[in-house]
Amino acid sequence: MLTMGAHSETVVPASVLAPDEHGLQAALDALARGGLVGMPTETVYGLAGDAYDPDAVARIFAAKGRPADNPLIVHLADPEELGRVAAQVTPLARRLAATFWPGPLTLVVEAAASVPTITRAGLDTVAVRLPDHPVAATLLERTPRPLAAPSANRSGRPSPTRAEHVATELGDAVALVLDGGPCPVGVESTVVDVRGTRPVVLREGSVTREQLGIEGTRQAGEDQRSPGTRYRHYAPAYPVVLVARGGMGAAVAALTPEERTSTGVVAGRSTVDALPPGVRVIAGYTDEVDLARGLYGALRSAEDAGVTRLLVEAVAERGVGRAVMDRLRRAAAPH
Ligand code: TXA
Ligand code: MG
Numbered sequence: 401m402l403t404m405g406a407h408s409e410t411v412v413p414a415s416v417l418a419p420d421e422h423g424l425q426a427a428l429d430a431l432a433r434g435g436l437v438g439m440p441t442e443t444v445y446g447l448a449g450d451a452y453d454p455d456a457v458a459r460i461f462a463a464k465g466r467p468a469d470n471p472l473i474v475h476l477a478d479p480e481e482l483g484r485v486a487a488q489v490t491p492l493a494r495r496l497a498a499t500f501w502p503g504p505l506t507l508v509v510e511a512a513a514s515v516p517t518i519t520r521a522g523l524d525t526v527a528v529r530l531p532d533h534p535v536a537a538t539l540l541e542r543t544p545r546p547l548a549a550p551s552a553n554r555s556g557r558p559s560p561t562r563a564e565h566v567a568t569e570l571g572d573a574v575a576l577v578l579d580g581g582p583c584p585v586g587v588e589s590t591v592v593d594v595r596g597t598r599p600v601v602l603r604e605g606s607v608t609r610e611q612l613g614i615e616g617t618r619q620a621g622e623d624q625r626s627p628g629t630r631y632r633h634y635a636p637a638y639p640v641v642l643v644a645r646g647g648m649g650a651a652v653a654a655l656t657p658e659e660r661t662s663t664g665v666v667a668g669r670s671t672v673d674a675l676p677p678g679v680r681v682i683a684g685y686t687d688e689v690d691l692a693r694g695l696y697g698a699l700r701s702a703e704d705a706g707v708t709r710l711l712v713e714a715v716a717e718r719g720v721g722r723a724v725m726d727r728l729r730r731a732a733a734p735h
Contacts, residue, residue: 411571414438416563419535419578424542430575431456431543436463438552438566439539440580441531443504443589443606444559444696445566446475446549447574448539454516457548461518463573465555470627471521472548473506473589476530477540485528485546487512493594496612502532504589505607508626519548521627529589535580551588552577558696561586565700586693587723591626602626604723606692636699639709640732643667648713652679664707666691666698671713680707688721695724699731 417423419440427437431449434456439448447463449456451474461468474485479497482489486509493507511526520526528546531537540547551559552566552574560566563579590605592612599612603626609615643651648667652675655663664682665675672684682705683698685691702710712728715721 411568413564413567414571414574414577416567416577416579419538419580423576423578424538426576427539427578428542431547434459435575436460436573437539438560438563438570438574438577439536439547439549440533440563440578440583441475441536441549442533442583443531443585443587444561444583445552445563445577446531446536446547447552447566447570448475448547448549450543451475451519451546451548452514452516454518457516457518459573460548460550463570464550464553466550467555468518469521471523471527472519472550473527473529474515474519475536475540475547475549476528477537477543477546479530481546482507482509482528485512485515485526486510488595490594490596492597492599496592496594496599497530500607500611501530502537503530503607504532504585504605505529506589506591506603506605508591508593508595508602510595525593525595527591527626533580535578539578558699559588561693561696565697582693582697584693585720586695587720587727590723603628604726606720606723608719608722636703636710636731638664638702638707640699640728641709641711642728642732643711643713645714645716646671648711649674651711652676659708662706662708664702664705664710666695666702666710667713680705682707682710685715688715688719688724691715692720692724695727
């Protein structure tokens with residue numbers, strides 16, 4: 401069964417509002433009542449609720465079908481708030497916040513006792529970030545407390561990168577979705593533990609190891625991962641096959657004529673242009689930055705198109721390409 405198609409038939413889509421004064425006010429009213437809002441960020445859309453209201457946070461877990469042991473990211477309006485959310489702000493945390501915020505870097509710090517247990521899934525740490533998106537920034541400035549916001553997908557689904565993805569997938573679990581357009585980055589933030597003197601990457605994202613100054617170094621606790629990375633991020637109904645760069649022509653040539661009609665392809669533009677007719681091109685990308693932006697949308701489109709398998713051409717593992725390949729390997733893992 402193609403879950404997306406089945407899902408969108410049964411869920412009445414949530415309303416999508418422009419982020420004008422009317423839309424913002426409606427979102428603020430919903431959040432004040434303990435409700436949830438689809439919030440655009442530069443990475444992916446978040447499912448936002450009051451991080452300090454345990455009932456609102458419980459609604460987030462329920463709406464996503466998220467395991468209770470997978471903690472949420474707390475989103476701030478101002479870097480100064482870090483001192484209130486964290487029990488201890490290390491010099492490293494301070495330096496990375498000053499360098500990368502606002503931006504797609506999530507810092508894992510020792511949690512202040514005031515952060516509700518449910519928000520941090522019982523851990524003594526909390527993940528914090530300050531998003532770089534005008535709509536998220538405005539919303540965060542105008543709410544009295546920080547917002548907890550996981551990616552606004554049901555657990556095990558691709559993260560949403562457009563307002564419609566949230567509206568059709570979550571339906572009335574959200575009061576509304578603010579439409580901030582397509583997310584400019586397209587993959588989730590980099591998560592780093594900053595309790596020590598060197599950052600430990602727990603989840604790859606668009607802020608790279610090079611940017612963090614830890615390229616090529618072995619890190620203590622390197623094998624440590626975010627709780628969320630234990631779960632399959634995306635288990636499509638169709639198998640995803642990763643094809644080496646330059647190998648798509650041969651991969652397509654190896655398909656039987658019957659297979660060819662039901663196989664979807666995501667590949668570089670020049671590769672796509674050279675494919676034989678009849679191949680179901682789902683998306684063509686220019687480079688790893690472009691694929692990062694379009695990847696989750698392409699995975700959804702492939703479902704909607706009813707493909708029986710999806711061939712994806714690998715990108716260079718530089719910059720955000722590393723996070724893209726991380727997500728693709730997870731999607732392609734046998735299940
Ligand atoms: O870009 C993003 O980070 C998006 C936008 C909406 O901000 N949010 C997002 O949240 O991707 P979510 O919940 O889908 O992923 C958060 C990741 C999970 O892998 C979770 O396990 C990890 O961060 N995480 C949260 N709190 C943590 C903690 N205290 N220690 C280690 N990992 C943590
Ligand atoms: Mg997520």
